[in-house]
Amino acid sequence: xxxxxxxxxxxxxxxxxxxxxxxxxxxxxxxxxxxxxxxxxxxxxxxxxxxxxxxxxxxxxxxxxxxxxxxxxxxxxxxxxxxxxxxxxxxxxxxxxxxxxxxxxxxxxxxxxxxxxxxxxxxxxxxxxxxxxxxxxxxxxxxxxxxxxxxxxxxxxxxxxxxxxxxxxxxxxxxxxxxxxxxxxxxxxxxxxxxxxxxxxxxxxxxxxxxxxxxxxxxxxxxxxxxxxxxxxxxxxxxxxxxxxxxxxxxxxxxxxxxxxxxxxxxxxxxxxxxxxxxxxxxxxxxxxxxxxxxxxxxxxxxxxxxxxxxxxxxxxxxxxxxxxxxxxx
Numbered sequence: 001x002x003x004x005x006x007x008x009x010x011x012x013x014x015x016x017x018x019x020x021x022x023x024x025x026x027x028x029x030x031x032x033x034x035x036x037x038x039x040x041x042x043x044x045x046x047x048x049x050x051x052x053x054x055x056x057x058x059x060x061x062x063x064x065x066x067x068x069x070x071x072x073x074x075x076x077x078x079x080x081x082x083x084x085x086x087x088x089x090x091x092x093x094x095x096x097x098x099x100x101x102x103x104x105x106x107x108x109x110x111x112x113x114x115x116x117x118x119x120x121x122x123x124x125x126x127x128x129x130x131x132x133x134x135x136x137x138x139x140x141x142x143x144x145x146x147x148x149x150x151x152x153x154x155x156x157x158x159x160x161x162x163x164x165x166x167x168x169x170x171x172x173x174x175x176x177x178x179x180x181x182x183x184x185x186x187x188x189x190x191x192x193x194x195x196x197x198x199x200x201x202x203x204x205x206x207x208x209x210x211x212x213x214x215x216x217x218x219x220x221x222x223x224x225x226x227x228x229x230x231x232x233x234x235x236x237x238x239x240x241x242x243x244x245x246x247x248x249x250x251x252x253x254x255x256x257x258x259x260x261x262x263x264x265x266x267x268x269x270x271x272x273x274x275x276x277x278x279x280x281x282x283x284x285x286x287x288x289x290x291x292x293x294x295x296x297x298x299x300x301x302x303x304x305x306x307x308x309x310x311x312x313x314x315x316x317x318x319x320x321x322x323x324x325x326x327x328x329x330x
Contacts, residue, residue: 108151112144154289161296172324173208175240175250176201182219189227195234202241205250206323214297221290222254222317229258248326255316261309269307270295
């Protein structure tokens with residue numbers, strides 16, 4: 001059998017082999033019956049031969065067709081049942097996520113509101129408290145108000161992105177300039193913790209096409225996390241180069257010498273309200289929405305974002321973006 005015929009056989013439906021087997025087996029039975037009839041009686045009448053053909057071929061084919069039909073229906077029903085079970089599992093997971101979302105949002109909102117209310121009441125009922133104490137309480141109220149504002153802004157931002165209501169800009173970008181502006185904006189935070197920042201940008205990076213402000217937002221989010229989780233006098237490295245795995249793409253990496261991410265949290269780190277550790281008891285400030293927003297932005301640009309980390313050995317957040325040359329022409 002040549003390769004062409006073998007390929008044709010591979011393309012046959014499994015049920016074709018069932019019908020072929022039935023036909024051949026019944027033809028053999030018919031041939032043997034005819035041969036035996038000739039041996040025993042010397043001849044086989046035309047009526048007997050027609051009856052034998054109908055009995056040997058037509059009836060088994062009808063029966064086989066009916067049986068195969070019901071078997072296929074059973075298989076389809078089983079597949080539909082499995083799909084319904086999978087859809088039910090997804091709905092249960094979505095319902096659980098919704099419950100967790102409401103719980104975390106309630107916690108994140110309640111904490112600053114409780115602090116603001118308590119300290120404002122102290123200022124009202126104790127107008128004669130020492131001035132340094134007043135300043136401290138008012139500073140805390142101001143900080144908690146900023147925290148509340150950031151949370152609401154992030155929630156609205158994420159809702160707009162997921163709902164497709166964000167007006168995305170499309171402009172030519174020099175990635176080195178965007179990274180430089182992000183590092184300048186984060187400068188005071190770097191200095192406050194005495195962090196060493198090491199830019200490592202490949203020269204002559206290709207021009208990108210995208211929303212400058214949004215890509216800047218991604219860099220700020222990642223750098224903010226690096227600052228939060230890196231101890232004083234730690235190191236943050238920001239690298240950008242041509243992606244060796246994809247021609248015409250750019251790879252950006254932000255590495256830190258922080259505590260790292262537990263293995264069980266790596267798969268959840270880009271979900272809403274997820275931070276390394278228990279988000280309800282974590283002492284690290286933040287809404288837990290920055291990386292979820294960053295993923296939406298990068299994926300909108302056609303790129304990919306991920307993290308590699310070892311607990312106690314720092315983390316590296318990476319994302320890719322297509323260059324202008326790699327995008328299809330309009």
